[in-house]
Amino acid sequence: MASLRSLTDFEPVKSEIAALFAARVAQGSAPGCFFSVFDEDGPVFEGGFGCRTIDAAAPDRQTRFRIASCTKSFTTAALLILRDAGQLVLDEPITKFVPALRGTLPAGAPVVPSLRMLMTMAGGLATDDPWADRQESISQDAFRAILETGVRFTTLPGTRFEYSNLGYALLGAVVERVSGQSFPAFVTEHLLRPLGLEATTFDHAMVPEAQMATGYRPLDGGWLALSQSGPGAFSSIGGLMSTGADLTKWASWLCEAFRADLPERGPLSAASRREMQTIHTPIAPEHGEDLLFKGYGFGLIAQSDARHGLTVHHSGGYPGFSAHMRWNQGARIGVVGLENATYSGAWMPVAAALDRLLGACAMKPATVEPPPEIAALGRTVAALIARWDDDVAGSICLENVAMDRSFAERAAELAALRARVGPPQADRAEILPADGPMFGRFEVRVPCRTGMIVGLVLLGPPEPARVQTLRFRVVATPPG
Template sequence: MHLVDDSTDTTIAGIFERRITDGVAPGSFVAVFDRDRIRYEQGFGGISVGGPVPTSDTLFRIASCTKSFTAAVLLILRDAGRLDLDAAVDEFVPEFAPVLHGGVVGRPTVRMLLTMSGGLGTDDPWADRQESLSREAFRAVLERGVRLITVPGTAFSYSNLGYAVLGQIIERVTGTSYVEAVTSLLLEPLGLGAVFERPDDAVTAIGHRVVFGRGVEDAGHFVEVPFSGPGVFSAIGGLFASPATLIGWVRWLDGAWAGDDTGPLSAASRREMQQLHRIAPPRPTLDGVPSRHALGYGFGLFVEDDAELGTLVSHSGGYPGYSAHMRWHPATGVGVVAFENAGYAAVAKPAEQALRLTLAAEEETPATVRPWPETLVASMTATGLVTHWDDRVATALFAENVALDRPFEERRAAIAAAVDRVGGIAEVASGRATPICDSPDHLVWFVEGERGRLRLEVRLTPTVPLRVQTFTVAVDESSLT
């Protein structure tokens, strides 16, 4: 299967092939897709050292991508009136009584744990080895005490422990195990083949780690990592899923933006999952420079406001023996899932490259926001007023505030002065600069003159019939020659 052009899938293939030849992982799989089709998918290496190549049906541990499933179940319970997200966690799990340094008790809410702002510290290495912990053992862990690093609700800190506690909330609200609740409330209604125990009748990629250290006979080689079984910490990362299954999950989440209201969770609640609820510190970009983009956590998902692409939604999974990543672009529905069978291999990096390459290869640059047809018509009419002002046209175009804010006579004079400063404009106005649209009811565009250009702006009213409430014409001072 191919992308928009063959050079893009060749480049993506090269990126993932090098992961195998460079010894990052024994095997890898990547798929690029949109709302209608699989654009490209390919496996590399083997499901074990020297084993068969992974396919779209091969099961991998998806690790922390599981958190989006945990969050979705909590919202299903919220929407059914069975759970208040703003209730204190200790109302459901009384043994969870975290304290700040000095002994001050903190009471995180369910929402705070969902958005990684419960005050708990980052705990990946420890938590990833706790999956099989029993309820009784987990209760004992909590009763021994939990230390907070920040006041709950004030800062982002990625916490697996918080999601393990959320798993216990699910159990106590539903009266069933976490695994049973996720399966019956989410996986079965959606027909998703994700599971919490490795099935005997499915091809599963074997997890590995790299052997390091001098004097070790097979240093630099891969050794298998034993599978862990389900337990309390399955809520943080316990799912097995194939690429095909994870694509189905992403498409269902992303379908909320296209109005798909099917399934056990409403489109509105799925969009809520994909909102930035808690800002996070900047993360390094692919070249190692700290990102200036807004990044944070929604409900079980990371949300990024990219300056070029707009909103991106994602989650990574790192687990003993595995690395997984899912990432999509809600404006276009284009997404990527990627998997590797080596612990903490950071497959998110090549997955992010694959998505950016795909979007760059689109026949049309994916706009994050497109103006309404009415906004475009208003901009063309407004451009006509700049070249040939007509009070009747202006009266039909503008809302009543425009003439009240600045009478037409003054506007005509100001526009004429601006046109004179740029040396006049062509009879057929042209603009070489790219228009700016940050909202469908708003547009900024440019009209070229002999000695510079004009900056024009319109914004429509929120009421029908739509009228222009903001109209400005100004000289772009940087363009004057």
Template sequence: MPIGAETVRAVEELFAQRVREERSPGSAWALFDRDGVAAAGGLGAARLAEARTGDESPVDGQRADAASDAGALASDADVLFRVASCTKSFTAAALLLLRDRGAVDLDAPVRAFVPEFAPEVPGGLDAPVSVRMLMTMSGGLPTDDAWADREESMTRDAFRRVLAAGIRCVTVPGTAYEYSNVGYALLGQVVEAVSGDGYAEFVERELIAPLGLDARFAAPTGDSPAVAIGYRRGPDGWIGLQFTGPGVFSAIGGVFASARSLAAWAGWLASGWRGDEAGPLSAASRRELQQLHRVAPPRSPAPDDPTPMPAPLVHGYGYGLVVEHDARFGPVLSHSGGYPGFSAHMRWHAASGLGVVALENATYAKVSRGAEAALERLLLDADAVESLRTPIVPWPETLRVAEGLGRLAVEWSDAAADELLATNVALDLPYAERRAAIDSAWDAVGGRAGERATAEDVTCDSPDHLVWFLRGAAGRLRLETRLTPLVGGRAQTFIVAVEGADPQG
């Protein structure tokens, strides 16, 4: 279903309010559906002409245009922002691409590719860290955002020296969730070892270019394409920050992308749910990327958030993506990005393909809150809600068998039962006992209403599973069946119980 104009205006106002509240100088956003980017825009300033330059030192001699040497630039959906940890989805996709080509085993130890990586494990256990463990944030390494976000430009040799000097785990690898940037820096090194290319070059050539994305790892110089400057709040206003990178830690958060292009990337990942084989990575691998591979501990709402979103039923990490199971909407995929000068979030709903991308140019501005509210608005929109209500259609065999079982419940026949029921049913409860239980259930609802009782309130939550009701003289019976997975259509379960009673059998 198309995203309505009123919904687009409401989403734009969400981000406009954040700019008015001076959470960030500028903001860029994009909405997408199954047909691509549906709406996009920008608010505020991607560059402030009056801001002063901070005293942060460039790393490894790298320096891009700071706010003081660039003119004012309005934000829009085509200006490049640092997308920070949204980059991790590119890193994970690169590894799946190499896996699909037979170049890497995700269960191989990371040390096979990076020999200097030999972390201390609690209890001194021998627990090698695999590529898959790092992809799912279960490699045992500690959370390291504050430090790692400043290390992007670290060279390969310097990184190897850091590892050789010693690194330690906080949990036994493969046993618990713990968000680790070092883990994804290591994965970037695995990409290099396996592909023979630099990490950034591989991702740009194999993923970004084939999809036609306006994205890159090095900050563009000059004004073409336009790039936002990142800021932090100082005592006298916004302070422009220098760009870093690229380097070993680019694999954790080094991508520059426009809101429009990041939305195209997220929409392409989401298209795997409907079997779209366009692009360099198969639909099956994109679905694998979006599965919940490691459950994370429950989240508590931020103490300064006056209107927190409902907590997901369960959440955790896939491959380079956060996976949430929302009680209202089902699976939602996302990733946030926080970097000196930037905040990013991409978020989409698996079943409908509806999603949002939001970018801001202020340090850890938590634009995720705006994006969460925006996606909720999309999903609560009247048109959007209809798109979520794709009915589950029972197999024709399920309907045929259920009709026969309804007749069997009214008038039992061993011969008819043999035609409808799988071999396990009589073994689980012999026909004589089953027939007696059905007769007892009819007695509890005042007896049979007729030889051809009409099915009522039929529900289906899977093509092989039906629940329905038959009315007696003084109540109803609840009937339930589930077919075997074999073609041909036979019931492996047949339950008849008084409505409201605990179903047995």
């Protein structure tokens, strides 16, 4: 993907995006907001509007906001660091580390969730945003008392998505039990410092007053300032405060995990970061969402649509604050947004901004050259499209191809397609991946006089590469 900086006529796009965030303040969604846009080369542009505190200056890249549930990706990264060091197994039951929890479902034979189930929001615990967001500062003893009294499960663990902050509080307790450190101390030592996130912290008392945004909620046409909570047993659900600059660094580091051209960087491997951004628990798309699929990974949501492919994101909402980070893996472009109002919906301008950027970057995807053996297979398929030969087909196809549909049938089909669009020009064939750069499934597009014959190829598992599925279709040239 080309850098955003290389786009022509980019200034009007920047103005449109800035206007999305300026409107949040003008429309009374929040007293202040800050946004940052990044691409594969780093931050591209940013802006702040309104005020960090009533009658104070606008937020800038060093203004701290609560990032709320965007903290959950730090929680899962901490667990993966311990997993990768061999100190825990994700499929172990949570009660190995937090024995006070008791399962209640199914009745008569209750089970408890595993760490993986809790990380992927499939732990069976009830949705709990308003209650849990007020529990950050409670002590471990108070948390234990809640668990010993009993907590409510609403679904059988491991069977479906249900967002649970309590589940992530349990995961924070796991980090403490395994590491021997407090959760904030472990995250600071193993993630914040190594990645240079110097302005990110769990303790608002450590932030200079002039750099901390004040959180507000609406009241009688104005804004009521809210007090800050301190670190405690629920810090792992949403306790971090950060800046636009630091949150951009974090999102960029997660996004770059899919780049094969970069060396390993930071405290968690690229493979583990990709694992965070892989769907583990499906989520049913909401009405009106034009999505191919959507689901929860490890502290992140992944979704795909037909226009832009895979997008990864997570929101954060807390008393006084709203946050959102979002990036598109194919384009390697992302946006973060921060606001200082309770549950104000920072995701809305961020999602709109990323969609506008992806539209501005719309272009023909970079050509991916097929490996030599795939190129040779593709040329052979193109030759078969032009003139079928049973012996040639048998040399590149696995045994099931002729069993599934005879070569005589395939030859007749191609003869009918050639009659529709004219003689194929096999020497001008294009070989294009149909499922990513690995060419496990690819298309062979052969131009003809009035259209194109396309061969869809699916390779089988055995080496050397041979064809297990071979289908053909016509793409006609539009009239005029």
